[in-house]
Amino acid sequence: MNSPERQFNALTSDQDKSSNEIKKTTETVDELRPIIETETSISYLGVKLEKAEVRDSQFVPKREQYEDFINDKEVALSLQRDIAVAFLNGDPLLIEGGTSLGKTTTIRKMAAELGYEVYYVNLNGATDVEDLMGRFIPNSHQNKPEDPEYIFADGKVTSGLRQEEGKIKIIILDEFNSAAPNVLIRLHEVLDALERGGDVILSEDASESISVNKEKTKIVALMNPVGKGYLGREPLDPAQLRRWVYKKMPSELPVSTFSYSTDALFKAGPESQYITPDMFLKSREDALTLEQLSEIPGMREVLEKYKEFHKAAKELVKSRKIAEDQSQPFIYDDRMEPRRVRDFVLRFYNGDINETFQQALRYYYANKLESDVDRKKLEELIRLVEYKPKVADSKRRGVEREDKLSVGESISKHIEVAIEKLGKENVFGPKEIEKVFGVKIEDVPDIPFSVEELERAKNLNQMLILRVDKTAEGKPMSIKAMSDILDKKWKDEGRDCLLFLGEGFINWLDNDLFTKESPRAGWALVSKDVLPASLNKDYLEQTEVIIETLKEEVFKDLDIPEEYAEAITEFKDKKGRIVKSLRDIYRDVDQEFMRPYVGKEISELKINQLTRQTSAEAIYDLAVYYDINNKRLLADKWTWSVSWQRPSAFVLLGGFGGQGIMHKIWDPGNRATSLGVCLSRRL
Amino acid sequence: MSKTSDKTSIEKFLSSLAGSKDVGLVIANNQIEYKNFAKILHDLGFHKSDNVTDILKVKKTYFTINQNTEKEVYDFVVQYPTGQIEIFDKKIMQSHIFSPNYKDSAVVLLVDQDHLNKLQAKGFNFLSASGPAYRS
Numbered sequence: 001m002n003s004p005e006r007q008f009n010a011l012t013s014d015q016d017k018s019s020n021e022i023k024k025t026t027e028t029v030d031e032l033r034p035i036i037e038t039e040t041s042i043s044y045l046g047v048k049l050e051k052a053e054v055r056d057s058q059f060v061p062k063r064e065q066y067e068d069f070i071n072d073k074e075v076a077l078s079l080q081r082d083i084a085v086a087f088l089n090g091d092p093l094l095i096e097g098g099t100s101l102g103k104t105t106t107i108r109k110m111a112a113e114l115g116y117e118v119y120y121v122n123l124n125g126a127t128d129v130e131d132l133m134g135r136f137i138p139n140s141h142q143n144k145p146e147d148p149e150y151i152f153a154d155g156k157v158t159s160g161l162r163q164e165e166g167k168i169k170i171i172i173l174d175e176f177n178s179a180a181p182n183v184l185i186r187l188h189e190v191l192d193a194l195e196r197g198g199d200v201i202l203s204e205d206a207s208e209s210i211s212v213n214k215e216k217t218k219i220v221a222l223m224n225p226v227g228k229g230y231l232g233r234e235p236l237d238p239a240q241l242r243r244w245v246y247k248k249m250p251s252e253l254p255v256s257t258f259s260y261s262t263d264a265l266f267k268a269g270p271e272s273q274y275i276t277p278d279m280f281l282k283s284r285e286d287a288l289t290l291e292q293l294s295e296i297p298g299m300r301e302v303l304e305k306y307k308e309f310h311k312a313a314k315e316l317v318k319s320r321k322i323a324e325d326q327s328q329p330f331i332y333d334d335r336m337e338p339r340r341v342r343d344f345v346l347r348f349y350n351g352d353i354n355e356t357f358q359q360a361l362r363y364y365y366a367n368k369l370e371s372d373v374d375r376k377k378l379e380e381l382i383r384l385v386e387y388k389p390k391v392a393d394s395k396r397r398g399v400e401r402e403d404k405l406s407v408g409e410s411i412s413k414h415i416e417v418a419i420e421k422l423g424k425e426n427v428f429g430p431k432e433i434e435k436v437f438g439v440k441i442e443d444v445p446d447i448p449f450s451v452e453e454l455e456r457a458k459n460l461n462q463m464l465i466l467r468v469d470k471t472a473e474g475k476p477m478s479i480k481a482m483s484d485i486l487d488k489k490w491k492d493e494g495r496d497c498l499l500f501l502g503e504g505f506i507n508w509l510d511n512d513l514f515t516k517e518s519p520r521a522g523w524a525l526v527s528k529d530v531l532p533a534s535l536n537k538d539y540l541e542q543t544e545v546i547i548e549t550l551k552e553e554v555f556k557d558l559d560i561p562e563e564y565a566e567a568i569t570e571f572k573d574k575k576g577r578i579v580k581s582l583r584d585i586y587r588d589v590d591q592e593f594m595r596p597y598v599g600k601e602i603s604e605l606k607i608n609q610l611t612r613q614t615s616a617e618a619i620y621d622l623a624v625y626y627d628i629n630n631k632r633l634l635a636d637k638w639t640w641s642v643s644w645q646r647p648s649a650f651v652l653l654g655g656f657g658g659q660g661i662m663h664k665i666w667d668p669g670n671r672a673t674s675l676g677v678c679l680s681r682r683l
Numbered sequence: 684m685s686k687t688s689d690k691t692s693i694e695k696f697l698s699s700l701a702g703s704k705d706v707g708l709v710i711a712n713n714q715i716e717y718k719n720f721a722k723i724l725h726d727l728g729f730h731k732s733d734n735v736t737d738i739l740k741v742k743k744t745y746f747t748i749n750q751n752t753e754k755e756v757y758d759f760v761v762q763y764p765t766g767q768i769e770i771f772d773k774k775i776m777q778s779h780i781f782s783p784n785y786k787d788s789a790v791v792l793l794v795d796q797d798h799l800n801k802l803q804a805k806g807f808n809f810l811s812a813s814g815p816a817y818r819s
Contacts, residue, residue, distance in 0.1 A: 058780045059769075061766050061767040062766070062782045104762065105765040105766060108767050112766070118767065119778075122758045122761060124754070124806050125805065131771065134776065153777075156771055156778065174761065
């Protein structure tokens with residue numbers, strides 16, 4: 001049976017799925033277009049809004065007015081995406097930013113494209129409640145004595161709230177923080193009614209109630225920052241702000257956006273900017289149900305981490321460690337934010353609960369912050385809201401169960417089976433590890449591979465190795481720790497040192513990789529040489545070779561384990577975008593800033609995590625084999641690890657000669673005739 | 684600065700407004716200059732509008748503002764660059780919708796410095812809301 005996660009991805013039948021996958025690859029370029037319009041809908045960075053059925057109205061802005069609208073990515077496109085999310089979720093949106101950002105123009109431009117009516121109110125100055133909600137005026141059509149002398153006339157807000165067949169309306173409340181207090185109170189009653197999906201009672205009319213629907217009426221409030229040259233603005237009460245999804249924009253156009261927009265106006269620059277994949281959201285055709293939500297793998301873990309995140313984010317705001325310079329105070333509301341985050345996940349869940357949840361937190365939490373520094377601080381917390389599947393939770397069955405070895409047989413029996421299949425020189429269990437590193441392992445984990453897999457491993461020239469992540473002293477089994485242990489040991493034995501240049505290794509390697517990264521504990525099957533087909537390939541091409549090897553050799557005629565199937569699907573889904581990102585980085589120096597994001601994304605691909613060694617693991621494996629067998633693997637070849645360091649370079653290791661293991665840090669687009677990849681898998 | 688050179692520079696400024704997506708702002712330092720600028724505007728074919736709803740009826744138009752100017756003028760100026768203008772008539776509770784035709788059009792606000800200061804103090808930030816500005 002499919003896991004719930006798979007079921008959500010498989011909205012079509014399995015039969016349709018293969019044709020969809022083919023279609024998907026051809027759509028990759030299309031998917032990176034920031035705005036995609038069809039006859040009935042428009043997607044803004046992946047957030048799809050339906051056009052209004054009735055668009056012929058004087059209140060709908062004319063499209064030709066926006067022909068020279070500049071869709072810069074930093075301000076205009078991200079603003080349209082966020083407005084689209086609010087429209088889709090039915091959230092009232094409050095945008096704060098300087099006048100030059102084009103907030104009103106952007107909304108009207110979207111309204112023109114979508115055929116939505118716009119009801120604009122500027123709350124600066126003499127605007128009273130009745131202007132918004134309606135009042136009695138002399139009846140100019142009074143012809144007969146029985147005709148009323150006065151009739152009730154809608155205000156701008158009530159006009160926007162009234163539902164009309166086929167129409168969708170936007171109410172723009174401009175200069176919101178200039179509004180009189182009684183106006184704000186009345187508007188908040190309207191928001192509460194919209195949230196409830198109930199009625200707005202027109203006290204101005206003494207009787208009428210208007211049924212409101214947030215699907216049909218969208219509310220956007222706009223305001224300039226308090227101070228900073230804007231007179232007459234008062235900070236809003238943070239408690240009032242909770243009703244709104246609050247988006248803080250810069251006070252003025254960022255320098256890069258100004259430069260791009262100006263060049264575009266003068267036709268002096270590229271017509272479009274490269275839109276990075278992480279800017280896209282993907283709205284679902286059908287929102288998940290709450291039952292489906294609860295079935296998503298990892299949901300409970302993510303939820304617990306979200307609670308911790310919310311608490312920490314609140315504390316950062318309260319202690320003014322973020323948003324210190326923002327004149328408009330705000331809070332992260334205990335009731336509103338979780339509900340909004342949940343609704344976001346229901347609408348935008350893309351099969352990756354971590355990514356979807358983190359996108360929601362960026363939208364509802366990070367968007368309230370103006371400075372990049374503050375956003376980075378919060379981003380660090382956002383990244384912690386993730387579900388990490390435990391290796392121990394794997395549904396893979398180990399050697400003893402699959403091959404009917406008796407339950408009571410000890411691990412040593414399983415190791416014997418492994419030795420029988422692979423040869424003693426290719427099995428490194430607890431005894432060997434103790435000999436090499438002096439680590440005595442108390443609880444030896446089960447070997448997670450079947451006899452069948454071990455037999456195939458022999459044909460694939462693999463070894464079975466037990467990795468530990470701690471030294472005998474309980475410190476991380478880092479590259480530095482291994483070097484310290486083995487240099488001393490090997491010197492006594494008359495052998496050379498582990499690392500080429502010894503401590504000089506650190507000169508090129510990130511300090512954390514050198515001193516903190518340790519092997520992932522457990523058994524692994526590791527190729528003793530690089531996969532021949534992986535030589536002279538770039539990093540992603542190597543990953544394709546790994547997938548081919550898994551399909552055609554490792555799991556040939558067997559069911560591909562769920563973890564691998566998911567990892568392969570993920571790679572197929574993301575590869576096109578990553579390749580394009582890399583290409584753009586190589587072509588355009590302005591895209592250099594993307595390197596860390598792309599590097600991280602490649603490194604975090606499940607298939608790379610499952611099948612490549614980290615740099616610490618590669619050194620561990622080479623060291624153990626050499627120590628026990630006195631033979632150096634990868635003497636004239638290199639393997640590309642999954643470890644990367646900023647900006648986007650991956651660590652390759654090899655050239656293991658008399659002076660120790662060598663390493664290099666290479667960009668994933670490079671190739672070399674001696675560079676390949678060793679297949680290493682733990683499941 | 685001679686009157687002739689003043690006239691020349693304001694003429695240049697006004698001619699540059701044609702097709703602008705923003706409302707231009709002409710700021711007079713005093714009432715004498717204010718009257719002088721009004722005459723120049725008239726001589727250059729700018730039609731004086733007394734009502735916001737008339738502003739878009741001709742291609743070149745100017746509007747005089749002072750501390751008592753109705754809020755709807757501010758609403759007009761703020762919305763002019765956004766592609767659509769909605770002016771609400773409180774008396775009949777109806778909206779008038781306009782779509783500015785920027786091509787060859789020019790809209791100018793004429794104000795003296797004293798009144799501009801008073802408007803700014805009331806929260807009507809015409810300096811920010813308008814586009815190009817001229818003062819002698």
